Amino acid sequence: xxxxxxxxxxxxxxxxxxxxxxxxxxxxxxxxxxxxxxxxxxxxxxxxxxxxxxxxxxxxxxxxxxxxxxxxxxxxxxxxxxxxxxxxxxxxxxxxxxxxxxxxxxxxxxxxxxxxxxxxxxxxxxxxxxxxxxxxxxxxxxxxxxxxxxxxxxxxxxxxxxxxxxxxxxxxxxxxxxxxxxxxxxxxxxx
Numbered sequence: 798x799x800x801x802x803x804x805x806x807x808x809x810x811x812x813x814x815x816x817x818x819x820x821x822x823x824x825x826x827x828x829x830x831x832x833x834x835x836x837x838x839x840x841x842x843x844x845x846x847x848x849x850x851x852x853x854x855x856x857x858x859x860x861x862x863x864x865x866x867x868x869x870x871x872x873x874x875x876x877x878x879x880x881x882x883x884x885x886x887x888x889x890x891x892x893x894x895x896x897x898x899x900x901x902x903x904x905x906x907x908x909x910x911x912x913x914x915x916x917x918x919x920x921x922x923x924x925x926x927x928x929x930x931x932x933x934x935x936x937x938x939x940x941x942x943x944x945x946x947x948x949x950x951x952x953x954x955x956x957x958x959x960x961x962x963x964x965x966x967x968x969x970x971x972x973x974x975x976x977x978x979x980x981x982x983x984x985x986x987x988x
Contacts, residue, residue, distance in 0.1 A: 842866045844898045846873050854880055861886040863895030918965045927966060 842863055850862045850873060862876065865886045869875045879886065889895075919925055947953050 842871055842896055844896050846871060847895065848898070849873055850876055850880075853877060857886065860889055860893070860895050864889035864893055867893070867895075919969065922962060922965060924962055924965060927962070928969060 846866055847859055847863050850866070851857065851859055854862075854877075857880065865876045865879065866873070868887070876886075919928060947956065
């Protein structure tokens with residue numbers, strides 16, 4: 798009569814297969830489960846992440862942003878990339894409840910509104926004295942300046958600063974002309 802025995806390699810293979818079988822069985826979702834895929838991972842979305850995406854894309858619904866962040870594991874860049882490529886965010890199911898905004902985040906969003914805004918370019922570059930200059934004087938001034946590239950670093954910097962100032966002033970004049978044109982158009986249409 799031959800007696801069968803288990804040797805060590807057979808025992809190790811049996812234990813590994815049993816472990817994998819139990820693991821697979823316990824991971825298998827129930828057939829009646831209605832949990833969304835993002836919630837099954839237990840990802841917790843920070844309201845600051847929703848605020849970050851909502852500030853970049855104010856036209857999007859905060860609930861849709863929260864749903865997309867929940868589904869992609871809280872990856873803000875993936876949600877941003879999805880919006881930038883033109884794909885729409887999915888509509889969340891009615892059972893989805895996004896995290897409520899924190900009181901601190903609403904206080905932070907109110908604080909920047911109270912801060913003074915950055916000054917316009919005229920104020921930033923101290924061009925207020927040159928705003929009233931006529932466009933002919935600016936054109937003759939730009940025609941008298943040399944257009945060649947200079948070997949002197951300071952002269953190049955001065956030329957670049959002068960060109961920047963001229964561009965700012967030209968844009969200002971163009972904007973004023975457009976506003977005057979709109980005012981005239983609205984004034985004639987109202988009459």
